[in-house]
Structures are given as C-alpha cells and as structure tokens.
Amino acid sequence: MTLLYQCPLCSMALEQQKQSLCCENRHQFDFAKEGYINLLPVQNKKSKQPGDNLQMVQARRAFFATDHYLFLQQAIVDLICRYQPKCVIDLGCGEGFYTHAVANAVSQQDDTQIYGVDISKSAVKYAAKRYKNVHFSVASIKQTPFADRAADVMLSVFAPIFENELYRLSANNGKLLIVSPGPKHLFELKQFIYDDVQLHEPVTAPKGFVLKNHTLIEQKQTIEAKVIEHLIQMTPFAWKFKDVHYQLINERTSHEVTLSFYLSEFEKG
Numbered sequence: 001m002t003l004l005y006q007c008p009l010c011s012m013a014l015e016q017q018k019q020s021l022c023c024e025n026r027h028q029f030d031f032a033k034e035g036y037i038n039l040l041p042v043q044n045k046k047s048k049q050p051g052d053n054l055q056m057v058q059a060r061r062a063f064f065a066t067d068h069y070l071f072l073q074q075a076i077v078d079l080i081c082r083y084q085p086k087c088v089i090d091l092g093c094g095e096g097f098y099t100h101a102v103a104n105a106v107s108q109q110d111d112t113q114i115y116g117v118d119i120s121k122s123a124v125k126y127a128a129k130r131y132k133n134v135h136f137s138v139a140s141i142k143q144t145p146f147a148d149r150a151a152d153v154m155l156s157v158f159a160p161i162f163e164n165e166l167y168r169l170s171a172n173n174g175k176l177l178i179v180s181p182g183p184k185h186l187f188e189l190k191q192f193i194y195d196d197v198q199l200h201e202p203v204t205a206p207k208g209f210v211l212k213n214h215t216l217i218e219q220k221q222t223i224e225a226k227v228i229e230h231l232i233q234m235t236p237f238a239w240k241f242k243d244v245h246y247q248l249i250n251e252r253t254s255h256e257v258t259l260s261f262y263l264s265e266f267e268k269g
C-alpha cells in the first residue's frame with residue numbers, strides 16, 4: 001500500500017523505505033516506535049508543544065472511556081460509511097476516538113486509507129499506540145502533508161478550520177463533515193460560569209464547499225461529577241472553571257447535561 005503523504009519541506013511525494021519516509025530531495029522522516037510519523041518541520045512550530053497538551057489529551061481519553069459520546073461516534077461512522085470513501089483524513093484527530101471507529105467500520109472496503117492528523121504530539125502518540133488501523137501523523141492542518149485533492153472525505157470534529165487547506169486537500173466532489181457544538185451543548189455546565197449562556201449556531205460552508213445537510217443530534221445524559229471534570233477539561237472554557245465551580249459541581253454525585261452536536265455535511269462545489 002502506498003501512503004499518500006507528501007514532503008512538508010518540498011511537497012514532493014514521500015516514499016516508504018523501511019522505517020522512514022523519504023522524498024526525491026532526500027528529506028527523511030522516521031516513524032516513531034508507536035507507529036506515527038512526525039511531519040511537522042521545526043520551523044512550522046509556533047511553540048515548543050503546539051496543540052493540546054498531555055493533560056488535555058488524558059482528560060479527553062478518560063472522558064471517552066465513559067461512553068457518553070458513543071452516540072456521536074456512531075453518527076459520524078454511519079455518515080462516513082455512506083460516502084464509501086477511499087481516503088478519509090481526520091483533521092485535528094486528537095487521540096483518535098472518532099478516527100479509529102471510522103477505520104473499523106470501513107475496514108471491509110479493501111483499499112480505503114484512514115489518516116489522522118494533529119499538531120499535538122501527545123495526542124498522536126496516544127492515538128498511534130492504541131489504534132493500529134489508522135495512519136497517524138503529527139502535522140499542522142493549516143499546511144497538511146498530503147498532495148492536492150488527496151482526500152475524498154475529510155472529517156473535522158471540534159477542530160480549527162483552515163478553508164484554503166480544506167479546498168486544496170479535497171478531491172473534486174469530495175465530502176467534508178464538520179462536527180460542531182449544537183445550540184445547547186453543555187448548557188447546564190456553562191450556567192456555572194456564565195449569567196447568560198449563548199446558544200451555538202451551525203457552521204457555515206467553508207469557501208469552495210456547498211452545504212448538503214445539517215443534522216442535529218442531542219441527548220440529555222446523567223454524568224457523574226468526577227467525569228464532568230474531564231469533560232470540562234476538553235472544552236475551550238475550561239480555564240473559566242475555578243475551584244469554587246468544581247466544589248459546586250461536586251456537591252452532587254451527578255448532573256443532567258445536554259450533549260448536542262451539529263453534523264454539517266459539505267461537498268466541494
């Protein structure tokens with residue numbers, strides 16, 4: 001199987017040579033022992049440890065282990081299987097919770113390749129160690145290490161959107177599935193820190209893509225207080241939660257929390 005990576009330094013195709021990928025210009029990248037490849041050139045690193053740090057990755061993994069987001073994982077898998085993809089790229093894949101589920105589901109279709117890309121080395125290390133059915137790389141999704149039009153399906157779950165790169169990466173008529181918070185996502189938790197909780201709107205079509213469908217999936221679930229701490233650590237408003245808020249949360253053993261997601265399907269127009 002030929003991997004679809006291109007050199008992040010010169011954009012030539014990368015070829016596998018034992019435990020490395022090399023381009024014609026002799027740029028070489030080695031696979032880590034966990035099985036992922038680091039394709040983030042040092043000069044593209046804006047900080048020493050870009051992306052989610054280890055603590056955030058561990059919180060996410062601990063939360064996913066509770067199965068509260070299984071219904072979202074299943075909805076993503078169902079949609080992507082419908083596309084009958086040949087190459088799926090999960091952009092900002094984190095520790096691979098959705099990526100590996102997609103890979104499991106499409107594994108019957110022989111030559112489908114599933115890639116997970118994230119700028120966080122901690123996240124990709126965790127992902128590659130656990131999930132062997134996905135090609136994981138450390139790279140920026142602003143400038144991904146793939147050829148033009150490499151992906152017929154792209155997935156973005158709660159990750160930053162870089163419109164130009166999405167357009168470059170997408171095959172003609174390629175599909176893009178963006179998962180974003182639904183209107184009342186985590187409403188009850190936000191009430192601890194905001195007087196007036198703003199409702200989320202669905203995302204708009206990135207440049208060059210046409211909206212095909214917005215699906216809203218929503219459940220109210222009872223979540224244990226100690227699990228809620230992990231859930232909060234996964235959110236952009238985690239920094240707003242102070243000890244006093246955690247004390248309030250821990251006054252009860254569990255809380256009813258709304259979990260709400262938009263699954264927005266786009267097609268390259």
Ligand SMILES: C[S@@+](CC[C@H](N)C(=O)[O-])C[C@H]1O[C@@H](n2cnc3c(N)ncnc32)[C@H](O)[C@@H]1O
Binds near residue numbers: 096117
């Ligand atoms: C909220 S997390 C979502 C992770 C995963 N999709 C999930 O839902 O479990 C956002 C992810 O985007 C990654 N990220 C942020 N900026 C990035 C960039 N420029 N390139 C690649 N990944 C990036 C972070 O490291 C983090 O893992």
Ligand SMILES: [Zn+2]
Binds near residue numbers: 008023025
């Ligand atoms: Zn090169």
